[in-house]
Amino acid sequence: MTRPDVVAVCGSRREGSYTRRALRIALDAAADAGADTELLDLRTIDLPPFDPDAEEGEAVVAFKRRVREADAVILGSPVYHGSYSATLKDALDYCGKDEFTDTTVGLLATAGGGSYASTFDHLRTVVRSVHGWTVPTQVGIRGAYDKFDGDRVTEPGLEDRIRKLGREVAANADVEPAARRERGVAAAADCDD
16 A cells, blocks of 8 residues: 655745644654655745636646645645635635545644634635545644744644644545545555555
8 A cells, every 4th residue: 555645735925934834743743654745835836816717827737736636635824814815715716626525634724813713614614615524633823923933833732733633634544545536546545565
C-alpha cells in the first residue's frame, strides 16, 4: 500500500503567517504518521481572482490537479471579519466536486483576537457542498500573535492539538477509495509499492 498523500492549502498571504506555521506543524505530524505531504502556499501560487468565464491558466490547472490527486487536504486560513480569507475563497472557487468528492479535509484557523467558530462553519459548508468530508478535529488558534516564537509554539497543548489534526487527516485519508477511482484518481489500495 502506498503512503497517503496529504496537502495543506495556506490561505494567508502574510509573510510571517501564523496559519502557515501551524500548517507546517500539521504536515510534519502527517508525515510522521506515514503520509507524503506538501504545502500549497497561496502566497506563492499565481491564482488570479476567480472568473468563471476566463480560461484557466497553468497555475490554476496545476493547483486543481494537485488538490484532486491528494488523498486528504488541510485548509488553513486566518480569520477575517468572522470568516476565511478571500485568498482561500478564490482558490476554493476554482475547485469543485471533481477535486473534493469523498476527500478527507482538516480545518485550521488563526485569529488575531476574535472567534474562529464561524470560520469553521463557513469552511465546513463549502467542503460539504463539494462532497468532501471534514475530520472531527479542527484547530482554532485565538490570539495567534502570542502563541508562536518563530516557528515554535509557545502555548502549552497547542502543538499537540495541531499535530493531532495532522495525524487524524493522515489516518483518515482516502476513506472512500471507490469514489476516488470513479473520478480517475488511483486509491492507495489500488497501487503497488
